[in-house]
Amino acid sequence: MQSYGKDDQIDLKNDGLFKSVVKILNQKFSYVIYQYLRKIFLLENHLINHLDIKIYFRGMQVLFSNQLFFVSSGAIVLAAIIQYERLQSNAKIHSRLQNLYNISKFGQQKTGVISEIKSRWNNLKPSEKIFGTILVLNSLVFFAWQVPRWQHIMVKYFSTDALANKIPVSSLLFSAFSHSSSVHLAFNMYALFTFCRGVIHPWGKLGPEEFTAFYISSCVVSSLVSIVFRRSMKSPGISLGASGAILSVVGYFALSHPEEKLSVIFLPMIQFDAIYALFGLVTVDSLGILLGWKMFDHAAHLGGTLFGMFWYKYMSKYVWGNRRYVVRNWIALKKLVDVQSRK
Numbered sequence: 001m002q003s004y005g006k007d008d009q010i011d012l013k014n015d016g017l018f019k020s021v022v023k024i025l026n027q028k029f030s031y032v033i034y035q036y037l038r039k040i041f042l043l044e045n046h047l048i049n050h051l052d053i054k055i056y057f058r059g060m061q062v063l064f065s066n067q068l069f070f071v072s073s074g075a076i077v078l079a080a081i082i083q084y085e086r087l088q089s090n091a092k093i094h095s096r097l098q099n100l101y102n103i104s105k106f107g108q109q110k111t112g113v114i115s116e117i118k119s120r121w122n123n124l125k126p127s128e129k130i131f132g133t134i135l136v137l138n139s140l141v142f143f144a145w146q147v148p149r150w151q152h153i154m155v156k157y158f159s160t161d162a163l164a165n166k167i168p169v170s171s172l173l174f175s176a177f178s179h180s181s182s183v184h185l186a187f188n189m190y191a192l193f194t195f196c197r198g199v200i201h202p203w204g205k206l207g208p209e210e211f212t213a214f215y216i217s218s219c220v221v222s223s224l225v226s227i228v229f230r231r232s233m234k235s236p237g238i239s240l241g242a243s244g245a246i247l248s249v250v251g252y253f254a255l256s257h258p259e260e261k262l263s264v265i266f267l268p269m270i271q272f273d274a275i276y277a278l279f280g281l282v283t284v285d286s287l288g289i290l291l292g293w294k295m296f297d298h299a300a301h302l303g304g305t306l307f308g309m310f311w312y313k314y315m316s317k318y319v320w321g322n323r324r325y326v327v328r329n330w331i332a333l334k335k336l337v338d339v340q341s342r343k
Contacts, residue, residue: 071173072217079213080323081330086209126208127200131193134215138242141177142185154178159238160223162230176219178240188242190265195246195253198260205256210320218248218307225303229289239297244304247281251308254278281305 124132145154158174160167179185199206206214222244230239253260258275282305288298 071169071220072213075213075216076319076323077326079209080320080326083207083209083323084327084330125197125202127197127203127211130200130208130211131196134192135189138177138179138185138189141174142179142182145178155238159240160227161238162227163234163236167227172220172223173216175223175240176242176245179242180240184241188246192242192246192249195249198253198257199249204253205316206252210316213320214252214311214315215245215249218245218304218311221307222248222300222304226297226300229299239300241297241300244297244300247301247304248308248311250281251278251305252312253308255309255312278305278309 121129121132141158144150145158157168157170158178160171160175179188196211198204200211201207219242223239226239226244229235230237254274254277258273260274261271262274262277263269263271282302285298285302285305287293288296289302
């Protein structure tokens with residue numbers, strides 16, 4: 001993720017009933033997290049005083065902002081539902097996903113080019129399909145930035161301005177699909193391709209749906225960390241880029257494959273363990289924040305890296321690992337809809 005000079009100020013109003021509902025859900029979400037961590041620390045480890053952690057998490061509710069709650073939680077819920085439906089051979093959503101990922105509709109045309117594309121796509125591994133989708137989306141957004149008459153829209157919804165009065169929810173996510181140059185895009189996509197296949201089945205522990213939820217969440221988290229830091233420093237300008245999200249993948253990869261050998265691009269003879277690369281990244285970005293380096297958005301980078309580590313240590317087990325509660329409610333909702341439709 002990179003930072004740039006001051007551009008158009010973003011000022012969007014978002015009041016009314018929707019905002020009130022968001023606030024209530026946000027408070028409930030924070031309270032659930034507080035109760036869960038209280039159980040862990042008090043009943044198992046006896047490390048933190050009850051009053052201390054209660055006061056702490058009351059203050060921490062501001063970090064569970066409306067944007068983070070809806071985008072990240074929504075991604076996790078949707079991914080859990082999609083995974084459940086994918087595993088059901090007779091599910092309608094499963095057939096739709098097959099149409100999307102296996103290009104079966106296009107495959108009906110037995111032309112040489114279409115048949116070849118279908119065959120190649122269907123033979124790709126899950127990590128390669130996910131990477132290919134992210135690559136296409138990033139490329140489309142990059143080309144959209146090149147259209148002069150779309151500049152205002154792209155700045156407003158596909159970049160983040162920390163000093164803006166109101167920041168659209170979409171910009172927290174879409175800014176991670178924007179890039180300043182073809183070199184910026186190429187470098188980020190190369191890094192994503194390198195680490196993506198190491199964390200997704202069959203090589204890694206993440207399934208396609210969990211990785212998708214993880215990646216979307218990391219986009220939002222890295223953007224929010226960047227905004228909080230830049231606003232506190234009163235630093236003008238816009239930020240964009242997938243670096244924060246990609247470094248989340250790197251953070252996850254380093255903890256899941258600590259002894260995996262990595263090398264410097266263009267210098268393959270220099271090799272080191274992934275865990276040491278993680279230490280180096282955290283150190284460099286921490287120094288960048290403390291010393292005020294401006295070339296990169298070090299706050300977004302550090303936030304992304306730490307979030308990847310957090311997902312590996314906690315989110316994957318305690319949040320995604322408990323997706324059965326989401327699935328149960330989804331099944332109940334489907335049954336209710338089915339009963340109502342028969343009346």
